Amino acid sequence: MNCSYSPLTTALKRMKRSGSVSRPAVGKSAASIYSVARSKKQQKKDARKAEKAEKAAQRQQQRQTAAAAAEEGPFAANYGDVPVEDVQSKAVSGRSWTKVGDLDEGAAGRAVLVRGAAQAIRPVSKKMAFVVLRQSMSTVQCVLVASADASVSMQMVKFATALSKESIVDVEGVVSLPKEPLKATTQQVEIQLRKIYCVNRATPTLPINLEDAARSEAEFEKAEQVGEKLVRVGQDTRLNYRAIDPRTPSNQAVFRIQCQVGNKFGEYLLSKDFVGIHTPKLIAGSSEGGAAVFKLLYNGQPACLAQSPQLYKQMAICGGFERVFEVGPVFRAENSNTHRHLCEFVGLDAEMEIKEHYFEVCDIIDGLFVSIFKHLTTNCKKELETINGQYPFEPLKYLEKTLKLTYEEGIQMLKEAGTEIEPMGDLNTEAEKKLGRLVREKYGTDFFHFVPLSCGCTSVLHHAML
Amino acid sequence: MNCSYSPLTTALKRMKRSGSVSRPAVGKSAASIYSVARSKKQQKKDARKAEKAEKAAQRQQQRQTAAAAAEEGPFAANYGDVPVEDVQSKAVSGRSWTKVGDLDEGAAGRAVLVRGAAQAIRPVSKKMAFVVLRQSMSTVQCVLVASADASVSMQMVKFATALSKESIVDVEGVVSLPKEPLKATTQQVEIQLRKIYCVNRATPTLPINLEDAARSEAEFEKAEQVGEKLVRVGQDTRLNYRAIDPRTPSNQAVFRIQCQVGNKFGEYLLSKDFVGIHTPKLIAGSSEGGAAVFKLLYNGQPACLAQSPQLYKQMAICGGFERVFEVGPVFRAENSNTHRHLCEFVGLDAEMEIKEHYFEVCDIIDGLFVSIFKHLTTNCKKELETINGQYPFEPLKYLEKTLKLTYEEGIQMLKEAGTEIEPMGDLNTEAEKKLGRLVREKYGTDFFHFVPLSCGCTSVLHHAML
Structure with a gap:
């Protein structure tokens, strides 16, 4: 470990x-x-x-x-840079920290200590300023007003307004309720600051402005309509500064949902007597044949990166495990620039013994996907809303009992909609997408099994949305 | 997916x-x-x-x-080979299958249908035979007695005794309670067989006899004392037939415990606001420096396999994730044949922001390990007992609140026990093991933090048992 x-x-x-x-x-x-x-x-x-x-x-x-x-005024100790010693394991202060996401109306009147990134700093006057602190997907407005009662000096306001954006900041203050709903922050409370310290200053000119990076298409269009030109952060810039881009709320949400999918995948399969295994990634031959394999030398001996855990999963079944799953990387040396080809991805993979019929597998997959869908809908509301704010999407539709659409019925539906498919041929991407739309209209689901009606084949299993 | x-x-x-x-x-x-x-x-x-x-x-x-x-007698339909069609997704019979592990006294009198591997076949006479069926760590004795009442013919007994060991077998019968405790099986009930079918025959001479592979040192010694020589299955044979060796109960248990450790690792960290991430394994440079890196070509461009997710974890923290963890493979091209050097292993890795002191990390690690220990003790009793049966071990000792042993105290303990260590020097393996034994004696724990008393260093963290 x-x-x-x-x-x-x-x-x-x-x-x-x-x-x-x-x-x-x-x-x-x-x-x-x-x-x-x-x-x-x-x-x-x-x-x-x-x-x-x-x-x-x-x-x-x-x-x-x-x-x-x-x-320096009488309140000089209430602001400044945090001495390096304070974050270098010299002493445990025992202070308790509040999370930005936990700051709700119930916290009103309470004194809190918060550490966050200074996402926005808005000077109002020499005596007043706002600082928006961010933690993951949550932001809170901090209000700084110079007054002897609050032990806040004008120097302190000046110190705060001179901070660079994205600096790490510790604040202490009392939670209050604003008169009007706040538009620029997720939390509907303010912190009336008494103290503000900077733990670590960010470079004054950042390569990415987070407000720019978090904007939706709708916001760009709206601005354009009134003749305003907003800054766009291109894909290259995002990737070149990959440690900054994930700070946008929608990226925070995407990674959190991804984590929950993998987590629920394992949790559901464990509840169905699957065993989680880890198969080797550095192997002596290609996993699936084909040329799309990364080759390297293992102590002078030719070796490959695993394209799939396929053989090892099957061997685990032979080894008496009955049902196994794996969440792990898969490597494919494919030289194709499409959305469906990736050189490295994380595979959520499962293998099980079949007693009689591959519908036994379909049933597990049904239960698995529906449990993941339900989990996300129930437990990742905030994440889904956050993503929807920047990248709008229609809510996923699924049935409690997953639809099994026969191949014949699917072909018939496409035919009626004007798309001819070769009988028993594979669907191309376009036809697949079209079938997905037709099924959504007719059956009210984005997720279904596409199965052969009366054939013993165990390898055809198709989902409209993966 | x-x-x-x-x-x-x-x-x-x-x-x-x-x-x-x-x-x-x-x-x-x-x-x-x-x-x-x-x-x-x-x-x-x-x-x-x-x-x-x-x-x-x-x-x-x-x-x-x-x-x-x-x-062929009047009961010819009650035994034989399962037609291939029955396991090729032609029809769903709707029959319900019982698990061997679920067969307890409460099942007495019930008719059951079980599929398992024929681990042992013991002919008693032309009219009687025993077949031991195995599923994972559980085994059950099936009794076959030729009688018209039970619809069992002598041909059926003959069919059963001619099966090769490790063949996959379906049986139907009624659960009964034996007069005396059964020594050779885990389940304390028998199945009085009415029907027996073979789904898939194993090769008559297997490279590994599972009873040989599952024996403990104590059994070998006992046999030797009475002048009996039992077959040992060597490491090479086990590895050459890696799909058979995992069928032994202790191997089944090891993989299940391994799965539970990874599972609990994620579960605990998720409960502490960590986010599970997957970092790239195919990267442009070495992760940790040093020569121990696997090199390969990525579309003609030099690339390496990740020796650690270190940089990516730190970047995720910079990216606003606060706390992250990863369970994934790590690659190290180390040409050393020790128990501590592995070319590929699964890392359970975590990274978190520290507010003030690295004891914040210690606290998380304490809670994490104690929760894993508790989970295994409570939920993996059967697995631990199974492993203990073949490879005896002392139960793990740990404290509810993990001991923090200062470096000075540790050195003093070693000194008193006659082992001199250079002040502030690293402990060698032998001294480390000795300290582990001394701490177990004095404090009653196998798990403790070994920390510097008064230094700002955040990288020294030592466990006696990993």
Whole structure:
């Protein structure tokens, strides 16, 4: 077991040093967080640029600290940079931290301590400023008003407004209810700040503005209609700064849903007496034949990366496991640029003994998918809404008892809709999509089995939506 | 998503064809089911041998079927080979199957239908035989007595006793309670057989006898004392026939416990707001430096297999995930033959933000391990007992609140026990083991944190037992 960790500061600094991910992943990876390769020249250029920016930021910070010291008021201890010692395992303060996502109306009047990223900083006057703090998908508005009662000085307001966006900030304050609903934050409360400290300053000019990165198409269109031109963050920029892009609420939600899918997959199969296994990825031959295999040397001996756990799953069944599953990477050296070809992806794979009929497998798959759908609908509401905010989608339709559509019926439906298919031929992508739409209209489901009516074949199993 | 399956018959046949695993995995793999490479020559030889044996078995079977047909009695339909059509998805019979592990005293008097592997076949007379059926870690004794009342003929007894060991068998019968406790089976009931069918015959001479493979050292010693010499199944044979060896109860238990450890690892961390992620395994540079990296070409571009998800975990923390974990393969091209060096293993990895002190991580690790220990003790009793039966071990000792042993105290304990350690030096394996024993004696735990007393270092974290 390898349980490792590193303080946030170190990781952030490392990112800042290199300008972005220093050792990027190779190529097309489905479930990867960082998956882009850039030219070394570009990397060096970026690194130099980042270094310059960092030095400028340091100078700026020193100037500010000096200025603050000069003007220091009676509340000087209520703001400033957190001494490095405080985040370096020197002492346990025993303070308790509140999560941004937990800040609801019930917290009103309570004193809280929160650490988050300063997503937005809005100076109103010399005496007043707003700071929006973010944690994962949640944001909260912090209000800073200079007043002796609140122990807040004008220097403190100045300190806050000079912070760079995305800096890591600790705040202390009292939760209050705003007079009007807040539009710019997820949490419907404010924190009236008493103290604000910076744990780690971000580079003043970030390669990605998170507000830009989180915008939906609708927002772009709306702006265009009133003649406003908003900044778009392109795919390349997102991938080049892959440690920043996942901070957008919809990316946070996507990864969380992905995790829940894998988790529910295992949970359901475990409840059906499956055993989770891990099969080798470094093997002596190709798993499925074909040329699409990554080859390498294993101590001088030719070896391949597994294209599938297929053989090992079958051998596990022979080995007496009855039902097995695996969640793990699969490698395919396919040189095709389509949405359906990936060189590395995470496979959710299962294998089971059949007693008599492959419908036994269909039943497990039905139960599995329906349980995943239900779990997401019930437990990932916030995540689904967050994604829908940036990338609108229609809610998934599924039946409690999954529809088994016979091949003949499917072909007939396509025929009636004007699409001719060769009898017993494979459906092409277009026909598949069309059938999906027809089934949704007729049966009210996006998920169904497409099965041969009266044939002993156990390998045809088709889903409209995977 | 890739949900594939194959009927047991196909998988068994494939195994029989090739004599063993046809495309074995490469080298040393910790969590792999099949992880051995054999010479091609040996493989071919084995394949020829297996083919011969199979042909002989087929001839034998044909002779038997012919003989049975000749002598056929009034109960001929109650035994025989299952027609291939019955396991080829032609029809759903709707019959319900009972699991061997569920056969307890409460089932007495009930008619049951069971499918299992014929682990042992013991002819008593022409009129009577015993067949022991196995499913995973459970075995049950089936009794076959020729009598018109039970619709059992002598031909049926003959059919059963002629079955080859490890054949897949369907039986129907009535559960009864034996007069004396059964020693050879896990289930304390018998099935009085009415029907017996063979789904798939195993090769008559198997490379591994499961009773030999499941024996403990104590049994070997006991036999030796009375001058008996029992067959030992060597490691090479086990690895060469990796689809048979996992059928032993202790191997079944090991894989099930391994699955539960990974499962509980994820479950506990999810409950502590961790997000499960999957990081790329095919990357552009080494993860941790050093030469121990597998290199390959990715579309003509140099690439490496990930030695660790380290950088990606840290980047995920920068990306706003706060706490992440991963269960996935790790690759290290280490040319060292020790128990601590593996070329491919499954890493249970976690990364989290620290607010102030690395004790925050210690607390998570404490809770994680204690929850895994508790889960195994409570939910894997049968598995632990099964392993203990073949490989005896002392039960794990752990504390509800994990001991934090300071480095100074540990060194002092070793000193008092006569082992001198260089101050602030690393412990060698021997000293580490000794400290583990001393701590178990003094504090009654096998699991503890070994921490520096007053230093800001966040990377020293030591467990006596991993």
